[in-house]
Amino acid sequence: MPSVKDMTTTASPAPSPMARLVRQLGIDTQYVLLGFPLGILTVALFMSLFFTGLGTLIIWVGLPILLATVMTARGFATLERARIGPVLGRKVPHPYYKKAAGNGFWSQVLKPMTDGQSWLDLLHGMFRFIPSTIAFSFVITWWAGAIGGLTVLLWDWSVPHPPENVDLPELLGMGDGTFTRVVFYFACGVFFAGTLYPVVRGAALMEALFARGLLSGVNELREQVAEANAAREVAQQQKAAAVSAEATALRRLERDIHDGPQQRLVRLAMDLGRAEQQFSTDPEAARATVAEALTQTRETLDELRALSRGIAPPILVDRGLQAALTALASRCTIPVDLDAPVAERLEPALESTAYFVVAEALTNVAKHSYANEVQVSVRRNVSGLIVSIADDGVGGASVAKGHGLAGLDDRVRAAGGVLDVESPAGGGTRLTAALPV
Incomplete structure (x- = not known):
């Protein structure tokens, strides 16, 4: 597995909120203004x-015309996907189109006609003028109201006005004269300017979301279903790996208990029984037998402690992975x-998996590698933990079923990680586990 490197980037200064607002306002405005003539076209x-x-389809002339219509709709749809990306703040993915299975003429002609996304592109081209016209009307009205109202002093003198007795501000009960009229128009400009951003933003989003729903909505839904299926398969694999790792650990624990503490306890019971018989006839021999039984008890306790470290090491729980x-x-x-x-504490499951990776790897090195030295590295990165164990032994290790590392691979996959083994014959072994946080 390729080594994981921490990537360092130099972040550029973030623009101010006002600069982002002005930039988005410009993006939305140009999107709507350009969308209106495109919609009419x-x-x-x-x-x-x-x-x-459709009308000439009966004489086959309509087939190439429909094909040209569908392919032209694809071109306009591609343009629209590029346009709505800045409005929505993210790139809109290009959908999947059916491809012709062969190189024949009819295959090339008929395949686009059977593609559902192509007809959605055509449907968007036919009806996009509806949201485009609505959005264009709002944007033009609000920009004209804001600019015209705020600049009333620059143009009011050049516009002919009706007589004072029918002056608009007077009819509205706001007094008469030029001053009242200018104040009224300026107030209207302030209103339009204050509501300009939300109105333009809403109009652009209405048009962009309509386009996104037809041009990429089905494709995004299909990708979400595929991702959900992939996640389900990964979860099933992790579950199977966890069951396999648990079964392997239980079999190993059962074997270790049978071969170690159980045999010592049987011998201990036999020694104590023999000592009980010797107390009346040979106290010295009984005393020696009891001393030997005490030795067996201490060795049994040591083996039980070693086995407990394999289940849940106390030092790992109390003091952490390091x-x-x-x-x-x-x-x-x-x-x-x-x-x-x-040095910092990690998630208990992550610490436990990393510990057992190192423990199992060192056990295999001691038993099979004939190595002179082992290098163990544990590094934290942004995505998780990278555990690496390398030796200078004979190599030949494998994670295939039936080998010693298969159970370790199951344990790593159960934790959502990936295990990689590089072990050429005679070239040592490098085991790397990537464990996600």
Whole structure:
């Protein structure tokens, strides 16, 4: 698996809220103003081409006309997807179009005609003038009201006015004269300017969301379904890996208990029974037997402690991953070069998985690698934890089923991570586990 590198980027100064507002206002305005003539053009073009092709379809002339209409609608749809990206604040993905299976003429002609997204593109081209006209009317009205009202002093003198007895401000009960009229128009300009951004933003979003629904809505829904199915498959794989890892751990624990503490306890019971019989006939022999039983008890306790460390190491729970790995490295029979600067506490499941990755890897190194040194590295990055164990042994390790690392691979996958093993024959082994936070 390729090594994970922390990427450092130099962030440019963020624009001020006012600058972002002005920029978005300009984007929305140009989107609506350009959308209106495009809407008029597409409705005239597609309506004429579509009904011409439909009417002449019976004599086959309409088929190439309909094909040209559909392909032209695709072109306008591609342009519209590029235009609505800045309005919505994100790039609109290009949808999937059906491709012809062969190179034949009829295959090339008929395949676009059977593509649902192509007809949605055509439908958008035919009816986009409706939201475009509504949005254009609002945007033009608000910009004209804001600019005209705020600049009333620059043009009021040049406009002829009706006689004072029919002056508009006077009819509205606001007094008479030029001053009242200017104040009224300026107040209207302030209102339009104050509501300019939300009105223009709403108009642009109405038009853009209509386009997005027809031009990429079905494709986005299809991608969401695919992502949900992929996530479900990953969850099922993780569940299966967790069950497999748990079963492997239970079998190993059962074997270790049977081969170790259970055999010692059986011997301990036999020694104590023999000592009980020896107390009346040979006290010295009974005393020696009890001393040997005490030794067996201490060894059994040591084995039980070792097994408990394999289930839930107390030092990992109490002091964290760094201390637990230090203790693990000190018990290894091969010299370990430990590089684990992870001092902060992590999620318990993440710490436990990382610990068992290192523990199992060191156990395999001690048993099978014939290595002289082991390097253990644990690094934290933005996405999780990278655990790497490398030795200079004979190599040949594998995560395939039936090998020793298969259970470790199941444990890592159950945690949502990925395990990679590089182990050429005679070239040592490097085991890398990427564990997500």
